[in-house]
Amino acid sequence: MNISVVGTSYVGLVSAACFAELGANVLCVDSDSRRIGTLLYGGIPIYEPGLEPLVKRNVGDGRLRFSTNMAEAYADSDIIFCAVETPPAEDGSTDLSQVLNLAKAFGSQITRPSTFIIRSTVPVGTAKKVMEIIEDELAKRGEKIQFDVVSNPDFLQEGTAIKDFMSPDRIIIGIESKRAKKVMAEIFFPLKSNNFPIIYTDSNTAEMIKYASTSMLATRVSFMNEIANLCELVGADVNIVRRGVGTDSRIGSKYIYPGCGYGGTCFPKDIKDLLKLAHGHDFSMEVLSAVDDVNIRQKHILFNKLSNFYNGDLEGKTVTLWGLSFKPETSDMREAPSLIT
Numbered sequence: 001m002n003i004s005v006v007g008t009s010y011v012g013l014v015s016a017a018c019f020a021e022l023g024a025n026v027l028c029v030d031s032d033s034r035r036i037g038t039l040l041y042g043g044i045p046i047y048e049p050g051l052e053p054l055v056k057r058n059v060g061d062g063r064l065r066f067s068t069n070m071a072e073a074y075a076d077s078d079i080i081f082c083a084v085e086t087p088p089a090e091d092g093s094t095d096l097s098q099v100l101n102l103a104k105a106f107g108s109q110i111t112r113p114s115t116f117i118i119r120s121t122v123p124v125g126t127a128k129k130v131m132e133i134i135e136d137e138l139a140k141r142g143e144k145i146q147f148d149v150v151s152n153p154d155f156l157q158e159g160t161a162i163k164d165f166m167s168p169d170r171i172i173i174g175i176e177s178k179r180a181k182k183v184m185a186e187i188f189f190p191l192k193s194n195n196f197p198i199i200y201t202d203s204n205t206a207e208m209i210k211y212a213s214t215s216m217l218a219t220r221v222s223f224m225n226e227i228a229n230l231c232e233l234v235g236a237d238v239n240i241v242r243r244g245v246g247t248d249s250r251i252g253s254k255y256i257y258p259g260c261g262y263g264g265t266c267f268p269k270d271i272k273d274l275l276k277l278a279h280g281h282d283f284s285m286e287v288l289s290a291v292d293d294v295n296i297r298q299k300h301i302l303f304n305k306l307s308n309f310y311n312g313d314l315e316g317k318t319v320t321l322w323g324l325s326f327k328p329e330t331s332d333m334r335e336a337p338s339l340i341t
């Protein structure tokens with residue numbers, strides 16, 4: 001099976017290397033020539049545990065290749081994974097320009113039945129929008145080529161991304177046709193045969209699952225940060241509280257570690273986007289709104305503690321911060337609490 005993955009960062013490069021490891025021939029394309037140059041010379045442009053040997057092995061075996069040329073992707077395969085960035089726009093919504101530009105290029109360049117699979121995190125309704133763009137492009141060309149758009153959100157956690165791909169809790173696939181289901185079943189067959197569950201649904205629901213999952217995790221983090229703050233005031237030990245709460249099988253121990261607030265590319269952006277979506281439908285998400293507010297406040301907590309310790313007199317003090325990225329085992333500094341001024 002030939003697959004092309006567009007975008008060679010956490011989602012794109014990890015997915016590409018893992019698909020290659022599972023036996024597919026994968027072409028990884030990025031418009032950033034420095035990134036592709038690094039990969040062509042045997043380097044890895046991001047830090048992700050286990051990624052370097054995985055990439056090297058699959059490049060060596062000839063199943064993983066890199067290019068800056070999108071035309072090669074369309075010539076090579078009829079399955080295109082979109083793993084480009086979807087950064088926050090100034091108004092709090094998601095800037096979808098890179099996804100939509102890729103959809104436009106797909107519509108203007110495919111020459112045979114093809115599948116466009118959205119692995120980037122996108123607002124609900126994006127797959128439908130992408131479908132319309134591709135239809136428009138094909139109409140401009142006077143072509144009637146069969147195509148499918150699939151929503152296949154990525155749930156990886158930086159630091160454990162390879163394990164998350166190879167042993168997923170579930171794979172979510174949003175489809176609008178039987179043909180797309182067949183293609184996706186074939187792509188994920190190696191994981192399905194290992195009994196990892198695949199949930200098929202429509203594209204809007206798949207897109208919503210991604211946002212709802214992220215929001216639930218962020219809610220746990222903000223909730224536990226508030227409990228930690230209260231623990232300090234009443235003289236309770238939050239670490240024991242966390243253990244006591246996390247050993248309840250109805251709750252579980254993940255994402256209840258108190259800290260300086262969540263960061264990274266996903267949580268802050270996806271939550272703002274879901275709030276924006278709700279707002280656009282005249283619906284107010286009170287819980288999620290509070291989750292975001294608590295997180296913004298929490299990012300100042302370390303500084304406030306330090307300042308209080310020195311009675312507000314920090315002049316001339318030299319401070320060392322240990323752990324700058326937004327979480328352990330990643331080099332990703334995006335939205336890291338250490339950047340807050």
Ligand SMILES: NC(=O)c1ccc[n+]([C@@H]2O[C@H](COP(=O)([O-])OP(=O)(O)OC[C@H]3O[C@@H](n4cnc5c(N)ncnc54)[C@H](O)[C@@H]3O)[C@@H](O)[C@H]2O)c1
Pocket residue numbers: 006007008009010011012029030031032035083084085086098101102119120121122154155156157158265266
């Ligand atoms: N990083 C994560 O932990 C994570 C987890 C789940 C989902 N996501 C989502 O996945 C998407 C990708 O995130 P990321 O952190 O892997 O990527 P990123 O934002 O770090 O980088 C995306 C890459 O896409 C490339 N690119 C952009 N437009 C292109 C084009 N037209 N052609 C070729 N290459 C192009 C860029 O050069 C860049 O290298 C985002 O939507 C993100 O929200 C990220």
